[in-house]
Amino acid sequence: MNPAEIVWNFPGGATAFGIAAGAALVLAALLYCFTLRKLKLRQRLLLGALRLALLLALLALLGNPRREEIREYVNEKTVRLGVVFDVSSSMCANGLLGSSRLADSLRQFEEAARPEGKVEYRYFTIGERLEPAASAESIRPLAGAPSKRTVFTNLLDSLRDGAALFDSQNLDAVVVFTDGVDTSDAQPAPALSALAGSRPQYRIVPAVTELAMHKFLEFRKVEAPARAVQNATVPVDIAASYSNLTGSDKVELAITDDRGNELFRAEGKRNGAGGGMMFRAELTMDAPGLRRYTAALLLNGRKHRETVWCLETVKRNRKRILLYQGTHDWAARFLKNAVASENRSELEVRRFNAELPNNNFPSDRELAEYDVVILLNLNRKQCVGGLEKSLHEYLKAGGGVIFVTGNPVIAGEYANSPLEMLLPVEFSPNLNRSDRKHALTSQFRREIRNYHRGVNGGAEQRFLRAQEFSYKPTRLKEFTLTPAGEAGPMFRLPGGGEIRPGFLDCAKVDAVKPGAQALAFYKDEKGAEHIILAVQRFGRGRSVVLATDPLWRWKLSLPSDRRDSEIFWENLLSFAGDAGKLGDQPWTLGESQPVAGKPLKLRLSQPEVPADCTVSCEKESWSLTFQPVSGKAGLWESSFTPARPGIYRLRSGDGAVRDFTVAADRGNRELDAPAPNLFLLRQFGALDNCRVLAPAEKLDLSDFTALKGETLTERIVRPLWPTGTLLALLLALYCCELILRRIFKLV
Template identity: 25%
Template sequence: MNLILSRPFWNGAFIFTPILLIVVASYLRLKSPEGRYRAALMTLRGVALLVLTLALLGPTLIFSEKVRRKPDLILLVDTSRSMTIKDEGESRIGSVKEALSSGILEKLNERFELHGYTFGSSLRGSLDVERLEADDDSTQITSSLLSAVDTWRGRPLAGVVLLSDGADTSKRPLPRKLPVRVYAVGVGSPKPPKDIRIISISVPPIAYVDHAAELSLFIENLGYDGDKIQVTLRENEGGAEMRKLIELKGQTVQVEFQIRPSAEGDFTYTLSLPTLPGEISSQNNSRVFPLKVVKSKLRVLFIESTPGWEFAFLKRALEADPNVKPDYLLIPRRRPPGTIPSLKGSIPIEGGLEGLPKPGDLAKYDVLIIGDLDSSSLTKGEFESIVRYVSSGGGVIFLPGRSSMGSRGLTKTPLARLLPVSIPPQGCILRSEEFNPILTSEGMYHPVMRLGGTKEENLAAWRDLPPLEGLFTGFSPKPGASILALFRAETDLPVVLFQRYGSGKVLFIGGIGLWGWDFKVWGTLTARPRDSNRPYRRFWAQAIRWIGTRTTAKLVSASLVKKIFQLGERGDLTVRVYDETFTPVEGAQVEVTLKTPYGKELPLEVEEALGTAGVYTASYKFLREGSYRFNVKARYGGALLGEDSVRCEVQRSTLEFEKPYLDEGYLKKLAEISGGRYIGLEDLDRLPKMIKAEDEFLILQREREIWDTPLLLVVVALILSAEWILRKRRDLM
């Protein structure tokens, strides 16, 4: 116990000393009472003054106490789906509940401040042993562990107790060190249980109408050698099935299927295996996969007047694409009278035509690529035949140049009706400035512009492309055009646009120097790798495939970014609404209902996309497996514009069952790099003695102010009362 003063002692002495001298002097001047009474009176008055002076100094008593503080300990329990596996009768999560209910938590609480959590794909809520359920679709051990440690940063941690089967699905390597000791408790059996599962499916990215597509299925066989099973391949849309009887031999079994699609479209198929006796789980016995079916080969006619680098690189790309059969028409440019005579006909080239095919032959082509033509390149009748070709369902890509965008260019021809832009009478200006196109919100997800799998990968791909050399300016988009890319985000200068014309599609590219995406990445025109995923070839393959896929023109069309979703993912639906002239409709009344696998139809909230005319969005988080169908209706002014529907499949991830055994190696390594220990669940009772932790002692201090108490007032009052009584008796009042 210590006594401290809130004010310096000399402050009290400065106040007390003169007052005390005055009191003594006043009593010394009195002739009575006797000496002993005088001394008593002075003492009482002095003591009262001293007590009051000490009170002014703010005296406080400090009491110190040594207290033991228990160190913190984190308990993590794996609740991923692999914990539902039954090794010897009881599920792994059941064994954990039984072990934690045997008194171990009470023992740990005696030594530690225990903080319990569950985890799977991430750190989850507080631990409740009675309500433990293994329902998470992935296991992220390291990231969950670090999240728990970060929650108690700054506190002295004795360690982390981890109860898991070690089936980490993150595929990330273990860190070199961890900030806290990990005491890993293995749950399950390290011996692989009996199981068959689908490891992978090898599917061609595109299948062709009336052509055989080879599918390879790889099955892992654990403990069923010699058994015969039936593998089923089912088309989800039509319900057609194929079955194949196979014998399980060896750990990996390969099964071949051959399908021959009869129509174009996006389809989903399900490959499934039967559930065998004693199998740990049937959740990894089926797999859904998509298959895109297109025409066997697209016929492309490339019409150009001034072949240059763009023509050379694009010709090379077309001929390298096994899914394209290109033809070429090179039309010499007409020269004004009085200059060098014009060439007639066409420029000879391998695979070149002598003139524009007649309308019947032109209809055999799926895509036309029109380069730098002017109004004199073809006759008016030939230009009109191209317009009719597109109107009846053909596709055209405009790759303009100085002539086609000039005052004597395409604006003077019937092709001006096809263009998604309006060119002024004086023509357009070529702006020579390097730039990378910026995708619009619609271009981000458009099939032509998708150079990466995810939104982030797509943005990075477009950002990292070699820049284009320039762009044409001065034109304006038509009302029905959709802008896919801009010159810069802060400008409204369009670079890539498309529109529908009749039953056909039109794509317009207003930038120049696309060939640099190939040349500046891979170098010279020759001796380059034949990689179809290179940005230049990928862009053109996607553009040709999308433009050349003939579909019945729809005023209302619904689409999803993919056909197969994982459980828990969100499906984002995009709806495009047009009027009879294929002008995007703003302010339409769009209704979306979702038919679920369990038979219910749910209305979804629809929002109109900001900044993109005629585009509407809806979203739904898939919480159950099975087939879903989005049904769409659009009205405007009470009139029905059209309907559409799109289907998708939702399946559970099977990552949790890729390693259906206790991965002791992973858990032992985790304990080793952290300085902890590894034990089996059966040795859980030994855990409290294994954990190395020293008790922390804290010094707690309590303060008690003695100057601000009623007792002090009572003491002063008693002293002054005693003095008053003595003075009263001696008639000194």
């Protein structure tokens, strides 16, 4: 409450009051300056002073004199504070010093929970889900005893669902005690979005008590096709996760087939004591039939984990290839002969023609019949009529596209275009029109100019005439292979040896896109490297860029008995065309690593109702019953609980097969990676309504518990002029004046 103040407001302000006071002084002086009875000076001054005092008092009353004071009242509010404790196994297990992370969190909360106002606490726990708790004392028995029922921590999804619960309970703030370990494979984005949109303020307190660690190594995912054509090279991507490994630990991946042959072995690249690693293997499908493959994770030379899958190899069919060119090109004849010589493919040549429907490019239905589409010297203006959109869908469905041009201007036209989005490279948009001149044309024009400048006849004339009909082949530039090109099959001869194509013209490539592979480049006179062959997967298909001429000059430069050109084109067409033969796996497992004794969701993708579907292990077999997945046509779901560890086989009625490994229940996965995940927690610190404490920072709840309600302000005004004291003062002045007038015999 502020101290009381006396306030008055005269009409017109201080200036008006001064004028009025002066007028009162003049009036008082005139009243007793001229009287019927002569008065002494002292008498006049006394009467004038009384009259002036009365007039000034009346003027003061016109200013509304009053006493004002302001009072503030605080509307006391009960602060609702949510307290969330992570009670997962990594929080409950005792640390190296004997205390668990949960016990340390409870002690830290008790030290900070000294309320300065009205505080109402609401308690919650996080394990597999967010659950309410009666009090902090009810949570204490969990400290030091890891819960056997909690095999994973669903931290992120619990916080995501808790945001709506915290809002519904009108919580002002929420404090979360957790170590950030989440073993549910959930993504942080939904939880971050939910907390950012909720009303409470959040404090996240990291629990960093050090726990005893043991080495952890596990498969996370195996991505392999279900089918492949014979002699094709199939990519297999395998992801693994690890933690608590030392620098001297060696992790390897070995892949063997069902005959016991080791097909692949590589050492994993690790970054730190925990994280993930990726392996990519290229397997060659030799004989038709169903084959089982086994991948084993080796830790320091000993088998640590194992998983299996199967892949069906089918016989190679004759490929259909479309060559679509912008203009008539000499290379079309050589490509047709190269394809015909292998007798494995048939090539159809089409040329851009604006007068024909769709510019003579196949319709979507016709396009699906081709295994590979070669775009040869096709400029940007000729990519009209939905060609780029058709190629996009064609690649996604498993087709192969080979883009061939050695013209830098044509390549530059495709920079930042929809077609470039399908290709593995980014073309240079910086065009130089002089680059469009053919190298041989430039050389011919240069020789003509030199002839007219310096040759006039005589011996020189006879020498030139002798040289007119002599052939001078231009020296070709040679491919330089990258490590990926040397390791792959594209530049290999069947009997051993290496293919090194030559070219004359090349287009400028700015960069290879992420995920793509450069297979070949060449060095110019200045030593700069220019990518000329790159590949990538796009959807189920593959796209290739050959940024040179179509290599027909290289064919002419080879001896007649050499078939390097034909073999190179056959390898290139097989690489691009075999991608579409890799069938999708119709079976999908709900868990990347199934565990014995736990339900496993199975999904099967096929247009009709699944029938005669079974799952088997050794000599036992079980039938499966499927239900349609809501909102997804052609997708069916079932459930199966494997009773014991082993290798299981799924088989559908139409013969689709998938093998998978069921591991023994290793207990609590939570303790496989017990290190606090501070990286995950720091992501929450980027939110406006959330703050993550540093590991050594002490928790302070005063900014929450000291929250007050609304502050109400009251203004109290007490007028002074209607009081009896002021009225008595005025009457006293007036009576004194009347008495003195009587005494001085003025009346």
